[in-house]
Amino acid sequence: MSSPSSNTLTERVGSVQINTTKGPLWINAEITYKCPLHCVFCYNPVDYASTFGEELTTAEWLRLFKQARELGAVQLGISGGEPLMRDDVETMVAEASQMGFYTNLLTSGIGLTEERIASFKEGGLGQIQLSFQDSTKELNDFLSSTKTFDLKAKVAKLIKQYEYPMVLNVVLHRLNIDHIDQILEMAEAIGADHVELANSQYYAWALKNRTYLMPSRKQLQDAEETTNKFRAKIGNKMKLYFVVPDYYAERPKACMNGWGSVFLNVAPDGLALPCHEARMLPGFEFPNVKDHDVNWIWNESDAVSKYRGESWMKEPCRSCDDRTKDFGGCRCQAFQLTGDATNTDPVCDKSPHHHIITEAVELAQKPQPPAVEVKPLLFYRDDKNSKELIAQDAH
Amino acid sequence: MSSDALDHDKTLSLEKQYRFQWEPAQESYVLLYPEGLVKLPGSSGEIMKMIDGTKSTNQIISALEEKFPGVDLRKDVVTFIEHAYGKGWFSAN
Numbered sequence: 001m002s003s004p005s006s007n008t009l010t011e012r013v014g015s016v017q018i019n020t021t022k023g024p025l026w027i028n029a030e031i032t033y034k035c036p037l038h039c040v041f042c043y044n045p046v047d048y049a050s051t052f053g054e055e056l057t058t059a060e061w062l063r064l065f066k067q068a069r070e071l072g073a074v075q076l077g078i079s080g081g082e083p084l085m086r087d088d089v090e091t092m093v094a095e096a097s098q099m100g101f102y103t104n105l106l107t108s109g110i111g112l113t114e115e116r117i118a119s120f121k122e123g124g125l126g127q128i129q130l131s132f133q134d135s136t137k138e139l140n141d142f143l144s145s146t147k148t149f150d151l152k153a154k155v156a157k158l159i160k161q162y163e164y165p166m167v168l169n170v171v172l173h174r175l176n177i178d179h180i181d182q183i184l185e186m187a188e189a190i191g192a193d194h195v196e197l198a199n200s201q202y203y204a205w206a207l208k209n210r211t212y213l214m215p216s217r218k219q220l221q222d223a224e225e226t227t228n229k230f231r232a233k234i235g236n237k238m239k240l241y242f243v244v245p246d247y248y249a250e251r252p253k254a255c256m257n258g259w260g261s262v263f264l265n266v267a268p269d270g271l272a273l274p275c276h277e278a279r280m281l282p283g284f285e286f287p288n289v290k291d292h293d294v295n296w297i298w299n300e301s302d303a304v305s306k307y308r309g310e311s312w313m314k315e316p317c318r319s320c321d322d323r324t325k326d327f328g329g330c331r332c333q334a335f336q337l338t339g340d341a342t343n344t345d346p347v348c349d350k351s352p353h354h355h356i357i358t359e360a361v362e363l364a365q366k367p368q369p370p371a372v373e374v375k376p377l378l379f380y381r382d383d384k385n386s387k388e389l390i391a392q393d394a395h
Numbered sequence: 396m397s398s399d400a401l402d403h404d405k406t407l408s409l410e411k412q413y414r415f416q417w418e419p420a421q422e423s424y425v426l427l428y429p430e431g432l433v434k435l436p437g438s439s440g441e442i443m444k445m446i447d448g449t450k451s452t453n454q455i456i457s458a459l460e461e462k463f464p465g466v467d468l469r470k471d472v473v474t475f476i477e478h479a480y481g482k483g484w485f486s487a488n
Contacts (some may be wrong), residue, residue, distance in 0.1 A: 022420055026431070072420025074432050102414055127412060127429040165412055167429065228432035 023071025023298045024264035027101075028276070029078050030091070031060060034085040035381070036110050039170050040209045041200040042381040044081065045279050045391065046230035049386035058088040060290060062095050064266060067294040069099045073264075076101040079095035081268070084111035090119045097124030104129060106169075109155035121162045128159055132170040132183070168192040172223065173200045173213040174364070175371045180223045184230045188238065197227060198243040201279045207336060208379045214364040220244060242357050247357050251322065252329025252345040259307035259331060264298065272297045274304055277332040281341050307331050307341070314342055316350045401480050403452035403473070405487035413441055413484055426484060442475050446485050452476050 033048040034053060056064075065076065076096050083089055084107055096103050104127045105120065112128075120128075130152070159166050168187055172180070180197070187195045199220070199316055203211045215223070227242045234240075246253060256263045256275045265273045270288040278286065287301045298304055306312065310323055317328040328334075329345020338353045339347050346353040368374065379385060399482045408447075409415060414427040424440030435443050445455040458470050480487065 026430075072418065074418065074425065075429070075430060101414060102429070102432075104429055126414065126427070129429075163411060165429075198476055 004110075020025075023068060024073050025076070025262045026075040026264070027068045028263065028265045029064075029076065029092070030080055030092060030265065030267050030276075031061065031078060031089070032085050033081040035081040035108075036085070036159055037082065037108055038380040038382045039171070039205070040378045040380055041173055041206040041213060043201070043206065044233070044381065045205050045277070046204050046208065046381075047386060047390045048081075049383050050390050051269040052383075053266065056266075056268065056270050056289070058091055059086075061092055061358065064270075064294065065092070065096045065099060065101065067098075068264070069101060071294055071298065071308070074100070074102055074106065077104045077106055078302050079106035082108055082110060084116070090116065090123060093120050093125045094123030097126075101104075102126045106131065109151060112155050112158065117162050117333050121164075125164075127167060128164050129167045129169055130155060132160065133166065134187060152186070152192050156192070165193045166182065166191055167194045167196075169196045169198065171200050172197055172215070173329070173349045173367070174215045174219065175212065175374060177215045177219050177223045178378060180226050181230070184227070184240075188234065191369050192238055193199050194239045194241075196225075196241045196243065198241075199245040201246055203332060203336070205278075205379065205381045208214055211363065212368065212374045212378055214245065214247065214360065216365050217248070218365075243293055246330075246347045246360050248332070250349075252326050252347040254326045255345075257331035258306045258309075258327040260298070261308065264304075272301075272304065274307070275330075275332065280332060281335055312342055312343070316348075316352075320350065399428045401452065401477055401487055406449065406451050407446045407476070407487055408448035408479075408484060409446055409485050415446075438471065439475055442472055443479070459476075484488075 008144060013192055030044075032282075033044055033051055035042075035044075063357050068076075078089060078092060083105065089105070093103050093105070103125050105125055106129045109130050117128075141210045156166055168190075170183055170187070176183070177199075184196070199215065200206045202214070206213055224242055225243075227240055231240050259274045263275065265276050265278070266289055267279065270290045270390070271279060272289055272292075272294075273286055278284070281380065284303050284306070286303045287297045289297070291302065310318070313323060317323050326345075326348075329347055331341045331345075334343045334345050335341035337356050343353060344351040346356045348354065406484065412428055416425060416427070417423075418425045418434075419432055424435045424443060425441065426438055441459070442455065445458060452473065455476070456469050459468050459472060460466070479485065
């Protein structure tokens with residue numbers, strides 16, 4: 001899984017006023033945190049292992065979908081972890097599509113057999129988003145385009161065969177960004193229609209590995225230039241989006257289009273969260289879909305309404321003209337970096353904590369050891385590391 | 396996405412990745428596509444409803460003129476359909 005893409009919905013909701021008063025428009029169902037991969041940039045919580053054994057049942061997921069649909073939710077993301085680790089995705093897709101959802105499957109492609117994709121098609125799945133996985137751990141393999149390429153090529157062929165647009169999500173970072181030309185060639189070779197080249201954002205596992213993942217300014221500029229050249233060469237055949245890390249952006253992102261505005265993430269254990277990362281925020285009692293219905297969660301629970309609107313804002317957000325555009329940026333980033341979620345996202349240059357960002361960016365301009373030497377220093381997303389972090393936290 | 400001029404006698408069909416439906420919560424027709432939606436209130440929804448893989452732009456205009464006699468809709472319908480075609484919502488064959 002890549003980093004949360006926070007700007008997508010804002011760009012795509014069109015110009016007519018969308019009613020969001022009753023409930024969320026977009027449900028992201030993280031149906032499992034189980035994953036065969038160990039990506040160092042994963043945005044799943046570092047303590048994800050604490051949810052094992054607590055996963056919602058098929059019936060619980062379907063009940064949630066039905067409640068959300070009744071309130072007007074139209075988009076359903078089925079993600080994880082690797083969602084295909086569960087064998088009931090077919091049922092979820094078919095039932096949710098029947099309810100009137102546009103269903104999106106976010107997968108690494110591992111476990112996507114012809115039998116499964118045929119069943120998804122039959123069930124009405126709208127889109128498959130294929131993420132490029134684990135390119136750090138298997139950097140050499142990746143660079144020589146062997147094992148990874150074979151898997152992607154196979155899955156891509158199935159996606160085309162079943163007449164889905166080929167949507168590829170590639171996470172960029174310091175260790176792979178210099179090979180963007182090879183990544184683009186691979187995307188072309190497998191017939192990608194849309195390619196999102198999204199730099200890793202620094203949450204959860206990616207924050208733990210930030211020093212080794214953040215590209216330098218020069219790397220970013222070179223990669224963007226290569227992407228632009230490729231775009232000019234390939235024309236309309238492939239749509240390319242290049243996303244810089246927040247830390248290099250000029251203004252903070254309008255995270256989730258505003259807290260509790262359109263998006264509701266439901267974690268494998270049923271925790272309802274206004275964004276993928278919110279579980280980390282202290283002082284919250286996030287509601288669980290096992291205990292409450294979506295209507296109550298969206299309209300009554302303290303947690304989901306806490307940072308909705310502007311009343312929670314402090315200076316400099318409170319008097320800032322941009323507050324209705326960027327909503328003060330990301331609450332989780334503000335908490336992670338400043339210790340207080342009601343602070344302005346330090347990505348904003350008006351934030352009194354902005355130096356935290358500039359210092360990290362300056363550090364990224366310094367030379368670092370080559371990828372092969374960095375590999376053992378990285379903190380991989382796996383059950384063992386997650387359990388160790390939970391144990392450390394308990395002490 | 397297409398930048399070609401649209402032939403008004405070609406049959407219009409919704410592209411595969413789009414889904415068009417009535418949304419009670421929005422009290423409007425909407426067009427759904429990967430991770431997004433467009434609300435199509437009033438006449439835009441009525442026009443989209445006609446794009447069903449059997450009619451051309453000209454046929455849609457005739458059908459709507461029959462439904463709303465005495466109203467000159469051609470210009471508005473063409474403007475909407477060409478805008479939507481430019482966005483790649485449907486194909487013309």
